[in-house]
Amino acid sequence: MSDDRPTALTNRTALTLPGSTPLPQSSALGGWVMHLRRLATPEVIAPVVVGILFLMLWEGFVRVAQMPTYLLPGPLLVLQTLIQDWPILWPSLLVTLKITIVAFITAAVLGLLIAILFTQSKWIERSFFPYAVILQTTPIVAIAPLIIIWLRNNTFAAMIVCAWIVAFFPILSNTTLGLNSVDRNLLDLFKLYRANRWQTLIYLRLPAAMPYFLGGLRISGGLALIGAVVAEFVAGTGGQKAGLAYQILMASYNLQIPRMFAALFLITVLGVLIFITLSMISDLLLRHWHESAIRRDI
Amino acid sequence: MNDSITFSLNHISKVFANGTVALQDMHLTVHASQFISLVGPSGCGKSTVLRLVAGLSALSTGRIEWGLDSPTPSPHRAQNPQNLAFVFQESALMPWATVLDNVCLPLKLSGLSRRSAQIAAQEALHLVGLAGWDRHYPRELSGGMKMRVSIARALVTQPSLLLMDEPFGALDEITRSKLNNDLLDLWQQKRWTVLFVTHNIYEAVYLSQRVIVMAPRPGRVIADVTIDAPYPRTEAFRTSEICNQYCREVSAHLSEAMQRDRIDPSLSSVG
Numbered sequence: 124m125s126d127d128r129p130t131a132l133t134n135r136t137a138l139t140l141p142g143s144t145p146l147p148q149s150s151a152l153g154g155w156v157m158h159l160r161r162l163a164t165p166e167v168i169a170p171v172v173v174g175i176l177f178l179m180l181w182e183g184f185v186r187v188a189q190m191p192t193y194l195l196p197g198p199l200l201v202l203q204t205l206i207q208d209w210p211i212l213w214p215s216l217l218v219t220l221k222i223t224i225v226a227f228i229t230a231a232v233l234g235l236l237i238a239i240l241f242t243q244s245k246w247i248e249r250s251f252f253p254y255a256v257i258l259q260t261t262p263i264v265a266i267a268p269l270i271i272i273w274l275r276n277n278t279f280a281a282m283i284v285c286a287w288i289v290a291f292f293p294i295l296s297n298t299t300l301g302l303n304s305v306d307r308n309l310l311d312l313f314k315l316y317r318a319n320r321w322q323t324l325i326y327l328r329l330p331a332a333m334p335y336f337l338g339g340l341r342i343s344g345g346l347a348l349i350g351a352v353v354a355e356f357v358a359g360t361g362g363q364k365a366g367l368a369y370q371i372l373m374a375s376y377n378l379q380i381p382r383m384f385a386a387l388f389l390i391t392v393l394g395v396l397i398f399i400t401l402s403m404i405s406d407l408l409l410r411h412w413h414e415s416a417i418r419r420d421i
Numbered sequence: 422m423n424d425s426i427t428f429s430l431n432h433i434s435k436v437f438a439n440g441t442v443a444l445q446d447m448h449l450t451v452h453a454s455q456f457i458s459l460v461g462p463s464g465c466g467k468s469t470v471l472r473l474v475a476g477l478s479a480l481s482t483g484r485i486e487w488g489l490d491s492p493t494p495s496p497h498r499a500q501n502p503q504n505l506a507f508v509f510q511e512s513a514l515m516p517w518a519t520v521l522d523n524v525c526l527p528l529k530l531s532g533l534s535r536r537s538a539q540i541a542a543q544e545a546l547h548l549v550g551l552a553g554w555d556r557h558y559p560r561e562l563s564g565g566m567k568m569r570v571s572i573a574r575a576l577v578t579q580p581s582l583l584l585m586d587e588p589f590g591a592l593d594e595i596t597r598s599k600l601n602n603d604l605l606d607l608w609q610q611k612r613w614t615v616l617f618v619t620h621n622i623y624e625a626v627y628l629s630q631r632v633i634v635m636a637p638r639p640g641r642v643i644a645d646v647t648i649d650a651p652y653p654r655t656e657a658f659r660t661s662e663i664c665n666q667y668c669r670e671v672s673a674h675l676s677e678a679m680q681r682d683r684i685d686p687s688l689s690s691v692g
Contacts, residue, residue: 308513311477315507316530316578326526330517411558412516 196381201388204381212370212382216389219351219366222279223397226286227347231340233287234294238336242302242328243320252299259292263350267357278358282366285357286350293346294339301335302328334413337405344397352390367393425453426488427582427614428474433483435469435640442639443469446483449633449642453488453581454612458625459633460671462679466640467618468510471584474616475507506575508585512567514559514574520546521555524574531578545573548607565596572604576611583613587620598659601628609652622675626667627659634671636678644674 178198184190185197192200205212237255241248267285274281305328313323355368365373367386374383409416429450435443444466451457459467472478474485506527514523521542528538546552549569559567568588575583589597605628608615619625625632626648634644648667650658658664 306513308509308511309515311472312507312509312513312526313530314477315475315505316527318530322530326529327515330515333517412560417560 193378193380196384200381201384205385205388208382208385212367212386212389215365215367215370215386216393218364219348219355219368219390220393222282222286222351222354222366223348223393226283226350227290227344229283230287230290230294230343230347234291234339234343235298235336238295238298238302238332239324241299242324248299255292255295258288259296261288263289263353264357267354271354271358279364282351282354282358285354286347289350289353290343290347293342294336297335297339297342298332301332304335305331334405334409334415337401337408341398341401341405344401345394348390348394348397427451427453427455428485428487430470430474431484431486433473433485434481435466435473435478436481444473445639445641447640447642449645451614451616453614455631456608456615456617456629457631457633458617458619458629459635460619460622460625461635461640461675462620462637464637464640465635466637467635468586469640471507471586471616471618474582475505475584477507504578504580505582505584506578506580508568508571508575508583508588510587510590512559512564512571514567514570516559518558519555520551520557520559520562520570523559523570524555524577526574527578541577542573545577546570548576549573550603563596564592565600568592568600569603576607581613583615585615585617587618589624590620597624598656602656604628605652605654622668622671623659623664626664626671627654632667632671634674634678636675643678644671646671646674 182197182199185195190197196204237251241252263285266288270284271278271281274284309327309331310323313327318326351366352368355366356372359369359372367390370386371383374380374386406416430447433447434445437443447466447470459470461467469478473480515526518526521539524542524545525535525538528541529535533541543552543555546555549572551566551569551573554562554566554570559570562570571588589600592600601624617625617628629648632646632648633642634646635641636643646667650663650667
């Protein structure tokens with residue numbers, strides 16, 4: 124019954140209690156306003172202040188100690204390089220992003236389909252799951268050169284395969300777990316009403332597995348990026364298809380350390396953006412029913 | 422009252438794979454439109470009876486014979502969705518679906534068009550007093566309301582046999598007695614056959630025409646008490662001397678069985 128509290132009261136609590144949030148029934152616009160207001164909380168302000176302090180200390184240290192830029196550039200120089208080298212870095216960013224996205228989508232689709240296959244037959248799961256684990260435990264750095272040799276005519280495909288290998292397992296493993304975590308009473312109910320395999324999958328197993336699948340996606344999004352970066356390092360491809368990792372590699376050869384920092388910064392931002400996007404998708408899809416996406420007052 | 426037989430349990434028993442005797446040699450004839458409660462402590466096999474009748478679990482020995490007028494003329498139709506409905510202990514709603522979609526589910530599974538399913542579901546929600554709640558999600562409802570949705574989902578197929586497995590066990594006393602009354606009202610309108618499992622003696626006596634008392638280790642029937650009181654039953658009946666007397670009688674059967682259970686070492690060592 125605790126959920127039945129009137130919205131007016133809830134809103135008032137949200138105003139007086141920073142960090143508290145409205146119930147999700149509120150309109151979409153109201154939700155976004157609340158979302159923005161939520162940013163002005165100690166949880167957000169504190170790390171931002173720490174970050175700014177850190178950057179100031181860094182800049183101050185570099186200036187006072189007169190560090191040579193090839194050892195440690197200050198944040199202002201990095202920012203300047205980022206703007207200056209944007210024509211080089213931006214296409215590279217797109218290349219890395221493309222590898223990451225293609226590998227990630229392939230991992231999501233295949234992970235979901237194979238997990239469904241696993242739950243249709245215990246024997247298929249028993250026979251193949253251990254090999255999926257092996258795929259996960261093999262270090263990507265160790266097999267990336269092999270994959271690149273095998274696919275030497277298509278480096279882009281090779282890098283996608285590398286990123287895919289890293290991103291695939293969390294989705295497969297999470298989704299399999301989800302598809303098998305269905306409420307027993309609901310399974311009985313479907314049996315009672317003579318639901319066929321297909322109906323049980325569509326109306327029961329897939330919705331029940333959704334939070335697990337989305338959790339897998341959140342892990343794999345970052346992993347796909349890491350896989351892409353590792354593959355680029357190993358491949359070391361230049362020219363038109365040079366990704367951010369290649370820029371880092373080249374910058375380090377040429378002692379262009381500010382550019383290295385700028386590229387590194389972009390990779391980090393990319394990773395964070397991927398995570399935020401996937402979290403938002405997850406919250407959007409689960410907002411009506413799953414505990415992870417339901418905001419409550421304390 | 423209709424005298425035709427809905428089904429009879431012919432010396433049925435159920436032994437689980439681990440050797441536990443969940444139910445031993447149960448014999449019971451259920452007439453159409455009867456309200457029968459199975460009451461007993463946990464482990465007495467009362468839920469097992471429902472699962473066996475619903476076809477969710479296989480008999481070890483014995484047979485279930487369906488009457489001519491029964492919802493299920495042949496054992497193969499024991500899971501016929503049109504005629505038999507099950508209400509689970511927890512409301513067992515799909516948390517990702519709205520109230521309306523939850524109630525629609527049985528019809529959707531049987532291939533009915535979305536439109537007719539929704540009309541029937543609205544009607545069922547109206548019956549249980551939840552008209553206007555169709556677009557809410559289960560988590561927005563209280564325990565009692567969730568159970569009402571669960572009952573609406575059972576009623577949407579217009580069943581003639583309703584199996585209820587401790588439906589109100591997790592609810593507070595006030596909600597429980599409200600739902601008891603509403604269930605009786607509905608039963609008097611619709612006249613389904615009801616098999617109602619509970620561990621609450623008062624609830625069993627208040628609702629039923631017959632109370633089957635069961636005891637554990639092994640699960641078995643120890644008494645069949647007919648509650649001879651007219652319907653509609655009101656709050657006055659709940660506190661009446663007749664009601665109390667029946668409760669004492671059922672209670673006496675239970676404690677007698679438990680006593681024997683404690684003394685007899687061959688029985689108490691099992692399970």
